Amino acid sequence: MAIEVRIPTILRTYTDGAKAVEANGATLTALIDDLEGSHPGLKGRLLENGDLRRFVNVYINDEDVRFIGGLEATLADGDQVVVLPAVAGGAR
């Protein structure tokens, strides 16, 4: 079972420059743990205190995971996961 995970430019230092990697997991939590095994350091860039970081977006098949269960969102073989850092900022 394999799930394609698209990696944004800023995190490709953890994937030897690869734009996409494969990982396994029945939930997003399990997938991130699996990714950490093959690409140490990645988990800390996605999670903070056990939650998805506020300014990191993760999508499963075009859906923002925040709308489909967050870290408990379920995954199946052939799903595509996309990680995108928020584009945000401001004078505040």
Add this chain to the structure above:
Amino acid sequence: MLTIDQATYDAIVAHAKRDHPDEACGIVAGPEGSDRPERFIEMINAAGSPTFYEFDSTDLFQLYKDMDERDEEPVVIYHSHTATEAYPSRTDIGLASEPNAHYVLVSTREHGNNDGPVEFRSYRIIDAVVTEEDVTITPTEESTP
């Protein structure tokens, strides 16, 4: 150095003036590796705030999907400051996540929604280090009808 054509420069300034006093934001995409900002894309500031901007997460996904299909990348990421100078704030620096992009800041504090000059400055923001760069504006090529 950022090289940008007059029409794109004008479009960024017009967007910033129109959305004042809220911050305006958007992207200029270009062919991957070209460093040429060619396709101007206005984004909605989902924060709708005078001190913060954020692309809506669904819009962001669609934007990156479109760029991916066209072999483009974000060459310019722009936003406005509406009461302060056109220099990256601590928030801007902390959240900058495109090491290949030119971060353009426009300040509308002088003239708001009205005509008049704006501060238009460009930066690289890599690993929380800000480097200002020159901006060169080139004449817009007329497309043949």
